[in-house]
Amino acid sequence: MPSLQCLSKQKRLLRKAVSACLGRVPTASIDAQSNEIARRIQAIPEFKTAGGISCYLSMPLNEVATGPITTHRLFVPKITSKENSLMDCFEIYSEEDLESLPSGTWGIKEPDPLYDGKARANALEEQTEQLDVILLPAVAYDRSFSRLGHGKGYYDRFIAAYTSRGRRRPLLVGLSLREQLLESGAIPMSDFDWKVDVVVTPDEILVREKERGESTTQ
């Protein structure tokens, strides 16, 4: 078992290597791959029947573009504390609402907690409909369903906060450009890291088999 210090160094090196490779992917390729991924997502049974879906709004570069994905009830992340790496997911109510969101860190569009003077539905609150699916961004995934993010732990903490409120864990679906999918075991994992259930690439949908004894609520 590697030490935490060693693990975060390994992750840092891996992030650097993948980011350098992603920087060379032409925008046209990101667009074409993203369209194919959006098409493949529609074939996931849980996506078809989902109530609430959380989806990130993509940055211009280096990740799967989420513009072509259409969902009915959409929740979008907003960073609420940089010091503590916390984010919430707020509901988006219409196409115009989505279009008019202001840009935050790294040019990522984020919802204001208020919409039209009223509080938006917050996925972490009990009275809000269940999130059935979370579509996650990453720097990379591997074929054993590990995820490497930007190193702040926003999603790990969000999923922990969500499930700690006694709610069923949403299906975790990682969206991956070809250049972001690494071989099995390539990404080191800590106790805090959540594996994803599904990885969608332009070429395939990888589905993780549940480990024996794994609870559906964890």
Ligand SMILES: Nc1nc2c(c(=O)[nH]1)N(C=O)[C@@H](CNc1ccc(C(=O)N[C@@H](CCC(=O)O)C(=O)O)cc1)CN2
């Ligand atoms: N499109 C998209 N949305 C997303 C994510 C993502 O990866 N992609 N996130 C996935 O987690 C969360 C935001 N992730 C973030 C990660 C780091 C920093 C941050 O504090 N950056 C530092 C600079 C760090 C650096 O460049 O070295 C800063 O702005 O001061 C902010 C947001 C939520 N929304």
Ligand SMILES: Nc1ncnc2c1ncn2[C@@H]1O[C@H](COP(=O)(O)OP(=O)(O)OP(=O)(O)O)[C@@H](O)[C@H]1O
């Ligand atoms: N639930 C949690 N509670 C406390 N600390 C956490 C939790 N989840 C992650 N962390 C810590 O957050 C830091 C960043 O984690 P990690 O390097 O795995 O981020 P990441 O998954 O790559 O990034 P992100 O989720 O932002 O895309 C690590 O120090 C990790 O120990």
